[in-house]
Amino acid sequence: MIAALALLAGLVIGLVLHPTVPDGLQPYLPIMVVAALDAVFGGVRARLDGIFSDKVFVVSFISNVLVAALIVFLGDKLGVGSQLSTGVVVVLGLRIFGNAAAIRRHLFRA
Amino acid sequence: MTGPRFLPASLLASLLEDPLDPGYRAAATAPPDPPALRRTASAGRYLVLAAIGVVVAVAYHQTVTHAPEASKTRSRLVKEVRDRTARTDALNDRVEAERKQVAAQRTRSLAATDAGRRAAADLRTLELLGGYTAVRGPGLTVKVADGPGKPGGDPEEGRVLDRDLQDLVNGLWQAGAEAVAVNGRRITPTTTIRQAGGAVLVDFRPVFNPYTITAIGDRDQLEASFADSAVARRFRAWTQVYGMKFSARSAGGLSLPAGTENPPRYATGGRP
Numbered sequence: 087m088i089a090a091l092a093l094l095a096g097l098v099i100g101l102v103l104h105p106t107v108p109d110g111l112q113p114y115l116p117i118m119v120v121a122a123l124d125a126v127f128g129g130v131r132a133r134l135d136g137i138f139s140d141k142v143f144v145v146s147f148i149s150n151v152l153v154a155a156l157i158v159f160l161g162d163k164l165g166v167g168s169q170l171s172t173g174v175v176v177v178l179g180l181r182i183f184g185n186a187a188a189i190r191r192h193l194f195r196a
Numbered sequence: 197m198t199g200p201r202f203l204p205a206s207l208l209a210s211l212l213e214d215p216l217d218p219g220y221r222a223a224a225t226a227p228p229d230p231p232a233l234r235r236t237a238s239a240g241r242y243l244v245l246a247a248i249g250v251v252v253a254v255a256y257h258q259t260v261t262h263a264p265e266a267s268k269t270r271s272r273l274v275k276e277v278r279d280r281t282a283r284t285d286a287l288n289d290r291v292e293a294e295r296k297q298v299a300a301q302r303t304r305s306l307a308a309t310d311a312g313r314r315a316a317a318d319l320r321t322l323e324l325l326g327g328y329t330a331v332r333g334p335g336l337t338v339k340v341a342d343g344p345g346k347p348g349g350d351p352e353e354g355r356v357l358d359r360d361l362q363d364l365v366n367g368l369w370q371a372g373a374e375a376v377a378v379n380g381r382r383i384t385p386t387t388t389i390r391q392a393g394g395a396v397l398v399d400f401r402p403v404f405n406p407y408t409i410t411a412i413g414d415r416d417q418l419e420a421s422f423a424d425s426a427v428a429r430r431f432r433a434w435t436q437v438y439g440m441k442f443s444a445r446s447a448g449g450l451s452l453p454a455g456t457e458n459p460p461r462y463a464t465g466g467r468p
Contacts, residue, residue, distance in 0.1 A: 092242040096249020104257045105250075112258070119255045122248040128220070137224035140237035146219060147244045 093126075113162070114155045117174055121150035124178045127185035134192040154178070288456060295457070324375070327384035327455040331375045333412040334448040336419055338364060340431065341406035343439030354438040356407060358391040361398075363427040364409050365389065371421035373411035375452050379403040382455035399456060406441065410450050419446040 107115060125147035132138040154174050161170030229237070302319075306312035323329045340361075343354035365383055368376050376383045381398040383389075388399065395402040411418060422428055422444055431442040 088242065089245055092245040093249045096246035096251075097253045098249075099246070100250040100253025101257065105254060107254060107258065115251070115255050115258060118251055122251055125244075126248060132220040135220070137220045139220055139223035140234065140241045141229065142219040142223050144237060144240040144244050147248070 341441035384455035
């Protein structure tokens with residue numbers, strides 16, 4: 087589908103051009119990746135549930151990334167950066183697993 | 197951000213049971229959006245997917261290029277250590293060669309007079325006792341090695357420490373040794389045996405397990421006196437308890453290298 091192609095195109099562009107990440111953004115890159123994965127899994131599950139909405143998908147991705155980055159940034163300023171970062175990754179990871187389980191139930195009726 | 201339209205009774209429970217963003221459910225029941233908004237949102241979907249692809253690729257690329265960074269730095273440091281050690285060794289060899297030249301010159305000029313010849317003989321004895329010339333002779337070879345420790349206990353207990361090597365060297369001096377070396381490093385009056393991290397340093401150079409301590413002196417007397425010494429008895433006990441290795445055998449034709457000379461900076465000669 088076009089969606090998968092868009093994802094693939096993004097991957098190829100990233101691998102071929104490999105844009106250099108500005109030093110200030112480097113610590114937020116892993117958080118952004120996890121937040122992006124959460125949005126993707128949520129979108130796929132919504133699609134399988136039949137209630138997918140583009141608007142919600144776009145907004146959820148942007149807000150996930152921004153909120154996660156904000157939490158980590160705040161944590162860094164307050165001295166609990168690594169703990170909050172772990173917390174964010176744990177929570178988003180839980181959501182990813184939950185959505186993945188729901189997707190699995192859809193796909194394999196198991 | 198599309199906030200939750202309800203407050204879950206338990207945050208953790210809701211997280212585990214229903215991780216779907218509640219915005220989807222709300223959007224499903226809400227009236228449909230105007231087509232303009234839907235088109236923008238549709239385009240946004242593809243943009244977001246492409247952005248996700250780029251972010252994932254960049255993160256992967258970062259990890260891949262930075263992982264070798266740590267090992268590259270390490271191998272660079274290792275190489276630097278090796279280079280500097282080689283340079284120091286070369287400088288030491290040069291010092292040794294020049295000292296030999298100076299000694300030869302000195303012997304030649306001292307040989308001219310009787311007093312000079314006596315002084316030269318005294319000097320040779322002092323150098324030998326101080327450990328600044330290579331020596332050959334019969335003596336004792338003591339070998340010790342780390343053991344596995346007590347069965348079921350801490351394996352660190354079986355390690356040979358700098359203290360042990362110091363005691364062994366002192367025991368050999370007491371038994372009548374005239375020259376001692378540890379793993380080929382000659383012990384001079386200013387040589388130290390100490391521990392840094394996991395390695396034992398003799399004269400600030402690391403020596404490794406197993407350790408061979410050679411001493412030159414009267415073969416039989418050395419063997420007998422050393423075997424009776426407190427440190428030898430301790431080590432024999434440790435071979436049983438910690439599984440360490442210990443052996444002391446007399447030998448002939450041992451040769452020990454010269455030790456490195458450290459000219460004194462603060463000690464001045466003269467009357468005490």
